[in-house]
Amino acid sequence: xxxxxxxxxxxxxxxxxxxxxxxxxxxxxxxxxxxxxxxxxxxxxxxxxxxxxxxxxxxxxxxxxxxxxxxxxxxxxxxxxxxxxxxxxxxxxxxxxxxxxxxxxxxxxxxxxxxxxxxxxxxxxxxxxxxxxxxxxxxxxxxxxxxxxxxxxxxxxxxxxxxxxxxxxxxxxxxxxxxxxxxxxxxxxxxxxxxxxxxxxxxxxxxxxxxxxxxxxxxxxxxxxxxxxxxxxxxxxxxxxxxxxxxxxxxxxxxxxxxxxxxxxxxxxxxxxxxxxxxxxxxxxxxxxxxxxxx
Numbered sequence: 070x071x072x073x074x075x076x077x078x079x080x081x082x083x084x085x086x087x088x089x090x091x092x093x094x095x096x097x098x099x100x101x102x103x104x105x106x107x108x109x110x111x112x113x114x115x116x117x118x119x120x121x122x123x124x125x126x127x128x129x130x131x132x133x134x135x136x137x138x139x140x141x142x143x144x145x146x147x148x149x150x151x152x153x154x155x156x157x158x159x160x161x162x163x164x165x166x167x168x169x170x171x172x173x174x175x176x177x178x179x180x181x182x183x184x185x186x187x188x189x190x191x192x193x194x195x196x197x198x199x200x201x202x203x204x205x206x207x208x209x210x211x212x213x214x215x216x217x218x219x220x221x222x223x224x225x226x227x228x229x230x231x232x233x234x235x236x237x238x239x240x241x242x243x244x245x246x247x248x249x250x251x252x253x254x255x256x257x258x259x260x261x262x263x264x265x266x267x268x269x270x271x272x273x274x275x276x277x278x279x280x281x282x283x284x285x286x287x288x289x290x291x292x293x294x295x296x297x298x299x300x301x302x303x304x305x306x307x308x309x310x311x312x313x314x315x316x317x318x319x320x321x322x323x324x325x326x327x328x329x330x331x332x333x334x335x336x337x338x339x340x341x342x343x344x345x346x347x348x349x350x351x352x353x354x355x356x357x358x359x360x361x362x363x364x
Contacts, residue, residue, distance in 0.1 A: 234337045
């Protein structure tokens with residue numbers, strides 16, 4: 070294969086991954102017209118239509134999909150080998166991309182990384198906060214952070230945080246005119262602040278456990294968020310009852326802005342784990358990040 074053909078195919082992969090000539094051009098540091106012309110020349114040389122273009126999107130044709138399946142693993146292998154060469158440098162360097170929830174970011178990952186990264190100025194870390202589940206292989210993340218119970222069995226999992234729990238809280242003003250719930254089932258009579266699960270698109274059913282008895286309660290209320298921080302703010306302002314990570318509301322509980330109920334019904338959840346593909350050949354930069362986060 071000629072060198073120019075390989076370069077054109079790398080540009081084709083970028084367009085296919087981004088589903089946009091504009092985004093691919095920005096990623097590659099070139100113009101949209103240049104990359105469009107390059108792909109047309111590649112299609113002409115191969116005698117195949119690789120991309121379907123519309124005014125709103127770009128998608129691979131059947132031939133394009135087959136070329137992606139052939140090229141992508143080989144390109145990834147080359148990138149991994151190049152990353153491994155970084156071991157010969159005096160200091161680890163390179164980029165590490167991690168997808169994680171806002172709670173994991175604020176409570177575990179960022180507190181551990183921020184001091185370590187000062188010692189490794191050549192390491193670049195991208196922390197992508199997303200409360201849904203991402204395919205870290207397809208989306209080219211180096212790793213993800215999720216609860217231990219949520220990690221796929223074919224992944225390497227490294228524990229990075231302690232067990233934690235959600236607790237039920239509301240403002241004193243909210244409870245001023247109504248009785249506080251003494252059983253989880255009584256939550257259905259209250260205004261509750263819902264949490265949207267990004268992975269499934271549905272609302273989270275609040276999970277409770279006491280004496281071996283497990284309950285799930287579907288609550289209702291005026292507000293729904295997909296982040297704990299907005300839920301906490303809404304609870305403080307009296308919009309209803311929230312079910313949020315305990316460590317995020319210690320200040321509000323201490324100040325009296327929030328009060329806790331149903332304490333004996335809230336179970337522990339397994340702590341956060343960093344996970345990544347078992348076949349991944351880890352770069353020195355990635356190893357620094359793993360060791361910094363490891364419990």
